[in-house]
Amino acid sequence: MENHVEKLRKERGLNQEDFARAIRVSRQTVSSIENGKYNPSLELAFAIADFFGKTIEEIFIYKGGGEDGK
Amino acid sequence: MENHVEKLRKERGLNQEDFARAIRVSRQTVSSIENGKYNPSLELAFAIADFFGKTIEEIFIYKGGGEDGK
DNA sequence: CCTGTATGTAAAGGGAACTTGACAATCATC
DNA sequence: GATGATTGTCAAGTTCCCTTTACATACAGG
Numbered sequence: 114m115e116n117h118v119e120k121l122r123k124e125r126g127l128n129q130e131d132f133a134r135a136i137r138v139s140r141q142t143v144s145s146i147e148n149g150k151y152n153p154s155l156e157l158a159f160a161i162a163d164f165f166g167k168t169i170e171e172i173f174i175y176k177g178g179g180e181d182g183k
Numbered sequence: 184m185e186n187h188v189e190k191l192r193k194e195r196g197l198n199q200e201d202f203a204r205a206i207r208v209s210r211q212t213v214s215s216i217e218n219g220k221y222n223p224s225l226e227l228a229f230a231i232a233d234f235f236g237k238t239i240e241e242i243f244i245y246k247g248g249g250e251d252g253k
Numbered sequence: 254c255c256t257g258t259a260t261g262t263a264a265a266g267g268g269a270a271c272t273t274g275a276c277a278a279t280c281a282t283c
Numbered sequence: 284g285a286t287g288a289t290t291g292t293c294a295a296g297t298t299c300c301c302t303t304t305a306c307a308t309a310c311a312g313g
Contacts, residue, residue, distance in 0.1 A: 114226065128259060142301055144261065152225045154269080154300060156184065159245035169239045175229035198289060212271055214291065221270060224299080 115174045119147040121165050136160045185244045189217040191235050206230045 122132050133140040138157060146153050162169045192202045203210045216223050232239045
C-alpha cells in the first residue's frame with residue numbers, strides 16, 4: 114500500500130521529527146511508513162489524516178484485494 | 184474506536200462466517216472487531232470499506248487524539 | 254575539517270492484530 | 284429433547300506495529 118505522507122509532510126515544511134511529535138509517534142515510525150516498510154495502524158492512519166485535514170483514502174492508496182496477490 | 188460493521192453486515196443479510204470469508208479473515212476476527220476487542224489493521228479496514236462500498240470514515244468512528252486521553 | 258541538521262536503518266523488546274482449533278450458550282425447528 | 288445455525292470466547296502461536304537506543308550517511312554553513 115502506498116501513501117502520500119512524505120509529500121504532504123514536506124508541503125507543510127516539517128521534518129520527520131517534528132511531524133512525529135505532532136502525531137505522537139517516534140521518528141522511526143514516520144520513516145518506516147514513508148518508506149513503505151509497514152502500514153500504520155488504523156488509529157495512526159486516522160491521526161495522520163486528521164493532521165493533514167484529509168481523509169484516509171486521500172493519503173493511503175489501497176490496492177484492492179486483487180484476487181489473491183497482495 | 185467504534186464501528187458500524189455489525190449493523191452493515193446484518194443489513195446485507197450475512198452471518199459472521201460468510202462475511203469473514205468475503206473479506207478473507209477468520210470468523211473470530213470479525214467477532215472481535217464487531218465487539219470492539221481490537222481495531223482492524225489499515226489493510227483490513229480498507230477491505231471492509233470496499234466490501235460495503237463505503238469510506239473508512241463512514242464505518243469507523245475515530246475519537247480524535249482528545250489531548251491525551253484515549 | 255568540524256558541527257549541526259535531516260534521514261535511513263538495525264537490534265531487541267512489548268503489545269496489538271490475526272490464525273486455527275475447540276468448546277459453551279442461545280435460539281429456532283422438528 | 285435432539286439438531287442445526289449463529290455467535291461468544293479461550294488458548295496458543297505467528298506476524299505486524301511501534302518503541303528506545305544506537306550508529307551510519309549525506310548535506311549544509313562556518
